Amino acid sequence: MKAARYLACVVVLIVCGLSLAANWLAPAGYAKQFREVPDSPPSRAHLLGTDELGRDRFARTLYGTRISLLLAPAAALVSTALAALIGGIAGYLGGIWLKLARAFTDLFLSLPWLFLLITVRALLPLNVSPLVSVLITFLILGLLGWAASARVLSTSADALRSSDFVLQARASGLDGPRLFLIHVLPNLKPILYAQFWISIPVFILSEANLGILGLGVAEPLPSWGSLLRELEGLISFREEPWRLVPLLLLIVVMTSFQLLLSNEEVTA
Amino acid sequence: MLLRKIAGHVASIAALVLLGGLLSATLVRLAPGFDSDERELDPSLSAESLRAIRAEHAAQNNILRFYAHYLRGAVHGDLGTSQALRQPVGNLLRERWPVTLRVAGIGLLLGWLLASTLAFAACLWQRPAGNILGTALSGAFLCIPAAVLALASVIFNSPGYLAIALIVFPKIYRYSRNLLAKAYAMPHITAARARGLGELRILARHALPVAGPQMIALAGVTISIALGAAIPVESLCGLPGIGQLAWQAALSRDLPLLVNLTVLVTLVTLLANSGADVMNYVLRPPEA
Numbered sequence: 001m002k003a004a005r006y007l008a009c010v011v012v013l014i015v016c017g018l019s020l021a022a023n024w025l026a027p028a029g030y031a032k033q034f035r036e037v038p039d040s041p042p043s044r045a046h047l048l049g050t051d052e053l054g055r056d057r058f059a060r061t062l063y064g065t066r067i068s069l070l071l072a073p074a075a076a077l078v079s080t081a082l083a084a085l086i087g088g089i090a091g092y093l094g095g096i097w098l099k100l101a102r103a104f105t106d107l108f109l110s111l112p113w114l115f116l117l118i119t120v121r122a123l124l125p126l127n128v129s130p131l132v133s134v135l136i137t138f139l140i141l142g143l144l145g146w147a148a149s150a151r152v153l154s155t156s157a158d159a160l161r162s163s164d165f166v167l168q169a170r171a172s173g174l175d176g177p178r179l180f181l182i183h184v185l186p187n188l189k190p191i192l193y194a195q196f197w198i199s200i201p202v203f204i205l206s207e208a209n210l211g212i213l214g215l216g217v218a219e220p221l222p223s224w225g226s227l228l229r230e231l232e233g234l235i236s237f238r239e240e241p242w243r244l245v246p247l248l249l250l251i252v253v254m255t256s257f258q259l260l261l262s263n264e265e266v267t268a
Numbered sequence: 269m270l271l272r273k274i275a276g277h278v279a280s281i282a283a284l285v286l287l288g289g290l291l292s293a294t295l296v297r298l299a300p301g302f303d304s305d306e307r308e309l310d311p312s313l314s315a316e317s318l319r320a321i322r323a324e325h326a327a328q329n330n331i332l333r334f335y336a337h338y339l340r341g342a343v344h345g346d347l348g349t350s351q352a353l354r355q356p357v358g359n360l361l362r363e364r365w366p367v368t369l370r371v372a373g374i375g376l377l378l379g380w381l382l383a384s385t386l387a388f389a390a391c392l393w394q395r396p397a398g399n400i401l402g403t404a405l406s407g408a409f410l411c412i413p414a415a416v417l418a419l420a421s422v423i424f425n426s427p428g429y430l431a432i433a434l435i436v437f438p439k440i441y442r443y444s445r446n447l448l449a450k451a452y453a454m455p456h457i458t459a460a461r462a463r464g465l466g467e468l469r470i471l472a473r474h475a476l477p478v479a480g481p482q483m484i485a486l487a488g489v490t491i492s493i494a495l496g497a498a499i500p501v502e503s504l505c506g507l508p509g510i511g512q513l514a515w516q517a518a519l520s521r522d523l524p525l526l527v528n529l530t531v532l533v534t535l536v537t538l539l540a541n542s543g544a545d546v547m548n549y550v551l552r553p554p555e556a
Contacts, residue, residue: 112496122518212415254411
């Protein structure tokens with residue numbers, strides 16, 4: 001299992017490295033059109049062929065991987081920070097604050113994730129510039145994905161509130177934000193790290209789902225979601241197998257994340 | 269005691285739905301473009317008609333008044349009109365709901381059947397191969413976006429409920445497998461095995477009663493997952509259900525329809541979770 005984890009770590013690092021080196025590895029930019037060879041099969045000039053607009057698929061896959069792999073952790077950071085703020089503080093304060101936070105969290109958790117995502121996405125303008133669409137997509141993921149983590153954190157902070165060392169710190173005159181920052185938050189760190197790592201694959205998949213449904217990153221910017229949207233026109237998986245490369249890459253990265261997270265973390 | 273529990277759940281559902289509705293209404297009111305109306309661009313409209321349209325919007329400026337107006341209508345069965353489809357939302361929900369109920373229902377049943385069969389087999393068989401097969405299969409489906417499974421369903425010409433079954437399967441398998449593994453690690457099961465009880469009997473008499481309550485709770489949660497999975501499956505497989513309606517509403521920014529759908533789905537999810545909780549209470553009432 002340890003070897004599998006090392007392998008998974010190496011795979012994620014390699015994929016990240018390749019996507020970061022897109023500027024040097026890709027034969028052209030993600031939006032550059034080769035109008036003379038639209039929808040062409042793989043060749044020496046275009047390793048994964050071109051799409052129907054003549055854009056190099058290899059370049060788009062590299063740039064799309066970069067966007068998905070860099071922004072999913074950013075969204076996970078936002079959601080974990082929000083979870084720490086809402087769940088951690090409510091758990092630390094206890095009483096009515098904890099009850100209110102739990103009711104709010106329950107409300108968020110009772111909504112199917114995709115329903116919530118597409119509803120909030122639709123509330124914001126759809127015809128925006130590609131860069132804004134990237135920011136909106138991942139910001140929504142970060143701002144809406146805090147609920148499950150907040151529930152875990154509120155329970156842990158609630159338990160810490162009545163622990164011996166917190167009681168002793170209180171008895172020594174430490175209270176309020178200082179007690180939370182010095183004694184409670186550092187003890188929540190392992191849970192915060194776990195929630196951060198768990199959120200990344202969830203957000204990668206969510207972005208892919210939004211992208212395929214046409215509610216994700218806007219053209220011409222590529223992301224795994226918008227790249228997978230190309231599969232919509234596929235009649236058979238055997239017909240043009242090179243079109244499946246982004247999907248295979250996504251599956252490889254997701255499998256690696258699953259291996260990196262322990263069984264308990266994945267099912268939490 | 270049971271009635272008090274049910275009353276508590278009903279009160280909490282009502283409060284959460286009202287709060288959710290208010291939150292949705294606030295978001296709709298604050299959404300960019302809420303104040304503008306495409307009808308204002310129509311050159312054939314007279315100045316008086318334009319004034320009436322603006323007055324209609326001005327009346328909705330106050331969020332609380334806007335929400336109260338919506339609630340008054342909802343109590344009388346009027347959920348408003350879809351902006352994109354120009355049809356009463358109530359009619360649309362009545363037309364589409366049976367499709368989702370059938371697709372998500374069959375998908376959920378198949379998913380549970382596959383997941384529980386594999387989880388039970390892994391526990392009964394007691395060989396690593398059973399566990400590896402289930403874990404690999406569930407792991408593979410966990411890595412694939414729901415929308416890709418829906419696309420695969422279109423490519424292979426398979427029914428939409430199969431995609432939903434494969435979307436819910438990994439979550440059910442992993443959770444129920446873990447619950448059963450925890451139950452099997454308990455000392456009374458080791459004692460039962462030492463006494464020579466058959467594996468099937470141990471599962472039915474000793475492991476399931478321990479894992480059962482949480483598996484019932486899981487059943488409530490999976491309804492929410494299946495409803496969420498209905499969005500990509502119905503949209504990409506061309507099934508005219510609630511999921512497809514939500515997708516169309518999102519693409520056309522039909523906010524009144526989307527808010528109603530969200531409130532409806534929240535209500536169904538809360539009812540499912542509360543139903544699971546009440547069922548657990550009925551099956552295993554707390555000792556006095």
